[in-house]
Amino acid sequence: MENSSRYLKLLNLVTALLLLAATAMVFLYAPRETTMGEVQRIFYFHVPSAWVGMLAFAVTFVAGIIYLRTGDRKWDRLGLSSVEIGLVFTVMATASGSIWARPAWNTWWTWDPRLVTYTIMGLLYVAYLMLASPSKTPIGSCASRQSTPSSPSSVYRSRFSRSAGGAPSTPSSSATPPNRPKASSP
């Protein structure tokens, strides 16, 4: 316990330093993008937030399955903790995407399949939290098994149905595809 506490303190320190370095790189090292300008810098926070959201839900999925198989409470604890963090990052990704969309697409929100399925995924995990927190039953783990297939599909679905409900384009960005301008795609 003492040893793990020391490692945790070290990890917290390393994380703080990495966050400072990443912020410095985003604003001081990375050049200004030619097509979108300064607003493109939001991608350095938006994409990692979305990635962590997905990662957290994948961890919840695995922890949920192991908990259902073994009945060990530590896996339920891990799943619940992970879903809480995943939700925060999902909200961050949605909010930062919306802030980027305003100057790029001239709208805060559009009924694009990727945005809609990503939001549905977030709502499914809100349901997980509501089911799992007070009851202390495996209902939450079952919910995570039901919800997780929506995580990768929220991204890939839009790849196959790109034309459906495409984002409105502004005169300045009409040459770029509505979902993600070429210059910014990682």
Added chain:
Amino acid sequence: MTSPMRLTFFFSLFTFTVFYVALLWNRVRLARLAERVEELKMKLMAA
């Protein structure tokens, strides 16, 4: 995407992943402590 942009992007991705691990570790530790407190409360009430 230029080379500095790519480097910044992947560094940011790595940082957020480490951030997630740190948050998860802290949260699990907190949950474990909360459960321990509950157990001790139960013991105290039973005694």
